[in-house]
Amino acid sequence: MITEIADTQLKHRIAQVGQLIGNTPLFPIQRVYQNPKVKILAKLEWQQLGSSVKARPAFNIIKDAIDKGKLNSEKSLLDATSGNTGIAYAAVAAAAGINVSLCLPENASRERKTMLKSYGVNIIYTSPFDGTDGAQLEAKSLVEKDPLKYYYADQYANDNNWLAHYHSTGPEIFQQTDGEVTHFVAGLGTTGTFRGTTTRLRELNPDIKAVALHPDSAMHGLEGWKHMETAIVPKIYNDQLADENLLIDSMEAINLIKDIARLEGLLVSPSAAANLLGAIKVANSIDEGTVVTVFPDDASKYSEVIERLFK
Template sequence: MTTVRIPPTLRAEVGGERSVEAEGDTVRAVLEDLVARHPALGTQILSGGEVATFVNVYLGGEDIRTLGGLETEVGEGQTVILLPAMAGGSTPPRSRPVVSSLLDLVGNTPLVELSRISPKSTVQIYAKLEGQNPTGSIKDRVAKSMIEVAETSGELTPGRHLLEPTSGNTGHSLAMIAKLKGYPLTCVMPENATEERKRLLRLYGAEVVLSPGEEGSNGAVRLALELAERDPRYFMPFQYANPANPRAHYDGTGAEIAEALDHVDVLVAGLGTGGTLMGTGDRLRESFPDIVVAAAEPLPGDPVMGLRSLDDGYIPPILDVSKLDRKMLVSNAESVHAVRALLDLEGIFAGVSCGAAVHVARKIAEEMDEGVIVTILADAGWKYLSADFWEASDEDLEKSMERTIWW
């Protein structure tokens, strides 16, 4: 008998099971036996003798299309994995095939357990390592989604000038894509963003326009909107209001988590544009209806590390606050202590906003007797090396944080 892993979208047809048994010497025979045992699957797996349109099939971690297709022989102990093709396959093969573009490496990031971070052995905390994306952050997903949707709709035409407000990550992601696709790009960035972020944008070929540092990311949004209104040559994807932002997380981040884990009790992510919380939360609610979606929110007036306080005067249009089950305030100091702990205990070098998410995940874990928490680590820490908070004393920490904008 062969074990067949069933994606969440098809589990109702097999009695809610995550894995079932089927018999056969080839992938085709296994799938035919699977459908015979579970007729409710109908043509959702095989259609006209071929794999159905919206399913990818893996054997031993490899896409059968890179093997012998449906005629691939199934060895003893091997597992057949069915994945939703619309999400690009929620779990990557153990070894990625050669790809034709860097854009093909966006998404399918690792999920790792933070056993040393969790305050209780009965509460598992998993981290989605978005720093493993090509430019080092979760924003690669968003930028790719926004550009592809705009190209498909005809709103973005070859050579049109891109414009976007950013304090780093989204700008880097757009700059990488603009470089590959030949779009000129202007990024509006707070003047107190770290030097690494400004320099990386320029190395990618983007023009950098600086907004007043004391206005934070809201100032960059204001100035970018003014520039776009004055000059019609600009196309602004505008992640704060673009539905392709949460859709990237619904199709990607959330689908990947749902496929990887049997159960999730809590999702924790930083409150920035709202795209991660909205899209990932919506997708996980489909698989785990009782999940709690928790936002890590900075204290009002705190220029925290890539996050946004809703009391600071701007609520992104894509953010539906009613979908947040919890909003927990995090200070600069708490975020830095958590990101240091992440490095010291787990060896993960993450960005400062990740510290806020980890801090909230630990607090919620302390409230639980048992369960599973997933937290999103939005970026890697190398873009923040020039900041002086890494080794600052507690007395100096707040001052060092105030000098820099973190997203």
């Protein structure tokens, strides 16, 4: 009886949290890029609980696990992260009353570590040389050793990752542009944003073009992005979805942060700047249309990058 009451309360809390996820605004890029026949619009994804685009999959993964009885207040959610998904897990879980353990590369930024600790996360640090690939291997090892202690979310293989964008990001973009979106552009990390949004937009209008952005080298500086040729490829990745694949130079993207701040009034993350760089490349290749991209997060977790840029 006590367990049933606790489960009911948990489901009620997670439903309340859901009201704080999604429905982020579309911001028109008007000065960094100017063309009267081509619009560029960006989803400001930090304007939701968890402060990044990862709030959508984090919430969807946690809610599905609770609904199916795989996760409760007695079990700890476990996953590998480079930061943003972990912070989103932590925020959603804290509000719902769930414990979280995260495998995090030791070289994650100071801000990420501080935020995770603030939410009460149990951090398991992994080699800074192995990135999120090493963190994934450590998480799988922990689950194998103690399967009853953890619910392994596995964001890189969990369909609730991309389905979150299928059910929210895609429809939001279509509605916010009154169906005028012609191109969707996004970088690839777990690939959930690209797969879910593209799949839904194509159902709404098969003529919408989808452009996937990739870092141009294995040693790139774009937090959360994956160099597919050298990384562990996420199981949810669908390499047949993109109409076009573009390579993005990390330094060119990071330098664009200055222009976005001074011309648009937004201080964004390197990955957001990289997405805009890709959107501009697409916009320059067409005669008319509406190009939509995603700004995954702002610059609040990248103080070292920002200090170097504006010193």
